[in-house]
Amino acid sequence: ENYNAVLAENRKMFNEIQDLKGNIRVYCRIRPFLPGQTEKQTIIELIGEDGELVIANPSKQGKEAHRLFKFNKILGPASTQAEVFSDVQPLVRSVLDGYNVCIFAYGQTGSGKTYTMSGPYTATKENWGVNYRALNDLFDISQSRRSFIMYEIGVQIVEIYNEQVRDLLSSDAVPDASMQPVKSTSDVLELMDIGLRNRAVGATALNERSSRSHSVVTIHVGGRDLKTGVILHGNLHLVDLAGSERVDRSEVTGDRLKEAQHINKSLSALGDVIFALSKKNPHVPYRNSKLTQVLQSSLGGQAKTVMFVQINPDVSSYSESLSTLKFAERVSGVELGAARSSK
Numbered sequence: 001e002n003y004n005a006v007l008a009e010n011r012k013m014f015n016e017i018q019d020l021k022g023n024i025r026v027y028c029r030i031r032p033f034l035p036g037q038t039e040k041q042t043i044i045e046l047i048g049e050d051g052e053l054v055i056a057n058p059s060k061q062g063k064e065a066h067r068l069f070k071f072n073k074i075l076g077p078a079s080t081q082a083e084v085f086s087d088v089q090p091l092v093r094s095v096l097d098g099y100n101v102c103i104f105a106y107g108q109t110g111s112g113k114t115y116t117m118s119g120p121y122t123a124t125k126e127n128w129g130v131n132y133r134a135l136n137d138l139f140d141i142s143q144s145r146r147s148f149i150m151y152e153i154g155v156q157i158v159e160i161y162n163e164q165v166r167d168l169l170s171s172d173a174v175p176d177a178s179m180q181p182v183k184s185t186s187d188v189l190e191l192m193d194i195g196l197r198n199r200a201v202g203a204t205a206l207n208e209r210s211s212r213s214h215s216v217v218t219i220h221v222g223g224r225d226l227k228t229g230v231i232l233h234g235n236l237h238l239v240d241l242a243g244s245e246r247v248d249r250s251e252v253t254g255d256r257l258k259e260a261q262h263i264n265k266s267l268s269a270l271g272d273v274i275f276a277l278s279k280k281n282p283h284v285p286y287r288n289s290k291l292t293q294v295l296q297s298s299l300g301g302q303a304k305t306v307m308f309v310q311i312n313p314d315v316s317s318y319s320e321s322l323s324t325l326k327f328a329e330r331v332s333g334v335e336l337g338a339a340r341s342s343k
């Protein structure tokens with residue numbers, strides 16, 4: 001296989017995706033009801049062909065009750081991990097051609113962010129999430145190109161908690177996290193495992209803590225064209241954000257309140273950055289949070305950004321889902337606003 005052909009093929013796929021809408025794509029993923037989940041009334045009224053989603057407010061009737069959103073694509077409750085990955089695969093591959101890409105999952109705790117980004121790490125790959133699949137794919141493609149291009153791949157894993165960046169591969173608080181070179185998917189899986197274990201250190205309950213911090217896996221790719229000596233660099237940020245749920249200020253104090261404020265601040269800062277980019281504003285406010293500083297190289301410029309908006313379809317989550325969808329609508333730069341009945 002010849003490099004130019006591979007490149008041309010990738011570029012073609014990539015341009016197709018890029019044409020969808022600028023550099024920011026928003027995919028909405030609705031998680032299925034889980035076995036044992038008691039209340040089973042869904043807020044989802046309609047999933048349209050073209051990225052349209054209509055949700056229903058359980059406490060209203062008729063026209064009033066419905067609201068339409070439009071994203072690049074809706075991944076319904078039956079969507080598989082493989083389908084989800086196929087929507088970002090061209091972007092992931094473009095990192096090997098020197099592009100910077102950021103993929104993140106946004107939503108309230110329990111909406112499926114970790115499932116989408118990591119999935120259960122089991123022996124059977126069927127349920128693997130975006131990050132394991134991305135790494136696998138990057139290694140496969142880099143191997144298939146090895147006769148004409150030499151790649152080096154490195155991984156960094158950090159957690160951002162209360163505006164502090166912690167290196168999960170060395171368990172230190174750091175200005176610059178360590179980058180570990182990797183030679184195979186199994187090297188990476190090993191590192192991810194270390195990262196996860198470090199994430200649990202000092203946390204009373206892993207789930208509690210991990211839902212209140214952002215985790216960022218960064219894959220650095222360096223490539224050298226063996227014939228021309230041309231060097232390229234690309235990086236891929238895979239981000240599992242802290243839960244976006246609003247915390248009732250009257251109910252929390254102390255550490256919890258501080259955490260909630262930090263999460264709020266960083267998620268709004270991320271929203272503001274993406275909004276500024278989608279509006280092509282000359283000033284992009286990267287400096288307002290650690291999260292946006294860490295992700296800066298893959299937000300804006302030539303970089304491509306994908307946001308998975310995660311939705312829990314249960315009626316009990318209606319108001320959180322609505323605010324998640326509004327956040328996504330704002331950052332995607334398409335605000336339809338008016339309610340529309342699906343009937």
Ligand code: ADP
Nearest residue numbers: 031032034108109110111112113114115116211
């Ligand atoms: P979050 O990271 O947003 O807090 P999780 O990814 O932990 O949410 O998902 C909450 C629960 O729902 C987990 O038990 C997870 O396995 C399950 N889940 C989420 N999305 C799916 C899905 N698409 N298919 C099957 N189970 C899912």
